[in-house]
Amino acid sequence: xxxxxxxxxxxxxxxxxxxxxxxxxxxxxxxxxxxxxxxxxxxxxxxxxxxxxxxxxxxxxxxxxxxxxxxxxxxxxxxxxxxxxxxxxxxxxxxxxxxxxxxxxxxxxxxxxxxxxxxxxxxxxxxxxxxxxxxxxxxxxxxxxxxxxxxxxxxxxxxxxxxxxxxxxxxxxxxxxxxxxxxxxxxxxxxxxxxxxxxxxxxxxxxxxxxxxxxxxxxxxxxxxxxxxxxxxxxxxxxxxxxxxxxxxxxxxxxxxxxxxxxxxxxxxxxxxxxxxxxxxxxxxxxxxxxxxxxxxxxxxxxxxxxxxxxxxxxxxxxxxxxxxxxxxxxxxxxxxxxxxxxxxxxxxxxxxxxxxxxxxxxxxxxxxxxxxxxxxxxxxxxxxxxxxxxxxxxxxxxxxxxxxxxxxxxxxxxxxxxxxxxxxxxxxxxxxxxxxxxxxxxxxxxxxxxxxxxxxxxxxxxxxxxxxxxxxxxxxxxxxx
Ligand code: ADP
Numbered sequence: 001x002x003x004x005x006x007x008x009x010x011x012x013x014x015x016x017x018x019x020x021x022x023x024x025x026x027x028x029x030x031x032x033x034x035x036x037x038x039x040x041x042x043x044x045x046x047x048x049x050x051x052x053x054x055x056x057x058x059x060x061x062x063x064x065x066x067x068x069x070x071x072x073x074x075x076x077x078x079x080x081x082x083x084x085x086x087x088x089x090x091x092x093x094x095x096x097x098x099x100x101x102x103x104x105x106x107x108x109x110x111x112x113x114x115x116x117x118x119x120x121x122x123x124x125x126x127x128x129x130x131x132x133x134x135x136x137x138x139x140x141x142x143x144x145x146x147x148x149x150x151x152x153x154x155x156x157x158x159x160x161x162x163x164x165x166x167x168x169x170x171x172x173x174x175x176x177x178x179x180x181x182x183x184x185x186x187x188x189x190x191x192x193x194x195x196x197x198x199x200x201x202x203x204x205x206x207x208x209x210x211x212x213x214x215x216x217x218x219x220x221x222x223x224x225x226x227x228x229x230x231x232x233x234x235x236x237x238x239x240x241x242x243x244x245x246x247x248x249x250x251x252x253x254x255x256x257x258x259x260x261x262x263x264x265x266x267x268x269x270x271x272x273x274x275x276x277x278x279x280x281x282x283x284x285x286x287x288x289x290x291x292x293x294x295x296x297x298x299x300x301x302x303x304x305x306x307x308x309x310x311x312x313x314x315x316x317x318x319x320x321x322x323x324x325x326x327x328x329x330x331x332x333x334x335x336x337x338x339x340x341x342x343x344x345x346x347x348x349x350x351x352x353x354x355x356x357x358x359x360x361x362x363x364x365x366x367x368x369x370x371x372x373x374x375x376x377x378x379x380x381x382x383x384x385x386x387x388x389x390x391x392x393x394x395x396x397x398x399x400x401x402x403x404x405x406x407x408x409x410x411x412x413x414x415x416x417x418x419x420x421x422x423x424x425x426x427x428x429x430x431x432x433x434x435x436x437x438x439x440x441x442x443x444x445x446x447x448x449x450x451x452x453x454x455x456x457x458x459x460x461x462x463x464x465x466x467x468x469x470x471x472x473x474x475x476x477x478x479x480x481x482x
């Protein structure tokens with residue numbers, strides 16, 4: 001069965017047209033054709049129908065193969081164009097090929113026409129497929145680019161041989177700078193890195209020219225000192241080569257939280273061991289020995305003290321965890337300062353009564369912005385320390401004053417004071433000043449760390465100064481409510 005062939009024939013001679021059609025039919029084609037010999041007719045034919053191929057005589061009165069080629073090119077179509085001519089010199093043939101013709105066939109040797117058409121149609125098909133694939137790839141790339149451009153992760157693409165950066169998303173440019181074009185990835189993303197990084201995955205990502213499984217890992221970036229978790233994969237670039245795509249997310253905060261958590265867990269377990277060991281040792285001693293009443297009571301008192309310590313430790317620890325969990329979600333309201341101070345002091349005058357606790361607060365103090373429950377917790381901690389670390393009967397004075405748009409609250413005692421060299425350290429978790437006086441007093445070393453977290457979450461600051469002639473003054477600031 002003959003193959004249909006849509007052929008546009010640029011020819012002015014009926015005889016030559018006849019011969020050409022005859023040749024095509026002989027070659028197994030059933031031509032659906034139009035014959036044109038002017039520019040207008042050719043334009044019309046191109047716009048009216050789809051064609052598989054164009055054949056064109058070289059020279060015609062008022063028209064030519066070169067003019068026909070130009071019209072074809074202007075139409076934007078990629079069709080095989082074959083010059084079929086009686087008398088064409090080598091120079092003219094070269095000129096036609098240079099202008100974009102795909103082949104030329106002599107009219108004296110028309111048997112070449114069918115194979116030439118077959119080949120050129122095949123090649124045009126191939127060109128079309130490639131173009132479509134490229135368009136699809138570009139469209140896909142544009143889609144990915146839109147996604148990557150809006151991601152809060154470092155995304156970049158680098159050539160696997162030259163290491164040249166081919167693409168980088170705006171987020172990465174914001175962090176590492178937008179002068180990445182024509183730079184090598186190792187040089188751009190790392191400090192003082194003169195060759196590929198030790199952890200470069202190029203070798204793992206491709207084997208025998210085929211992409212392999214993704215590679216994921218973490219590393220500390222030497223340019224900005226932050227931790228990144230990255231995923232590398234080989235992808236096909238728009239020009240067909242395999243390139244490395246890296247997506248990296250900043251995990252510095254997560255790492256820091258994990259470190260703090262580990263540190264906290266090991267510190268808490270360590271701190272819990274001390275009272276537990278004492279409780280275990282003394283209960284064993286009680287069980288194994290017959291003791292008189294007084295001795296038994298003495299030991300039970302020690303066990304009770306250690307139990308209290310353990311209880312306080314767990315309480316403080318839980319408060320701290322709760323505070324962390326609520327970070328940034330605190331609901332701040334208007335808090336009256338004098339009320340806050342008197343509420344705290346009340347507990348120490350009613351329940352304990354061993355110290356002379358008083359409040360000195362100017363009447364016109366503005367309210368502060370805060371969480372009254374948490375601020376009460378701060379007052380209780382500071383007052384309890386002031387009483388714990390000063391002799392019975394001594395004075396503890398709570399005061400407040402306005403400094404610009406802050407209110408500074410102070411708790412002053414006449415106690416044992418804090419050595420200058422550890423004044424900053426008392427706010428660290430589990431830190432306890434180590435001297436005999438203090439070891440007598442129970443504690444966990446978590447109270448001030450908790451206080452500091454609360455004050456800082458309120459946008460304030462806490463510090464301690466010595467009080468003359470003896471004792472300490474703890475001060476913390478809070479923003480005025482506006
Ligand atoms: P603790 O449970 O040990 O009291 P804190 O975190 O509240 O833990 O305090 C840390 C350390 O700071 C205490 O162990 C103590 O040595 C010191 N300290 C705190 N408040 C005072 C104070 N008012 N006077 C003297 N030393 C204090």
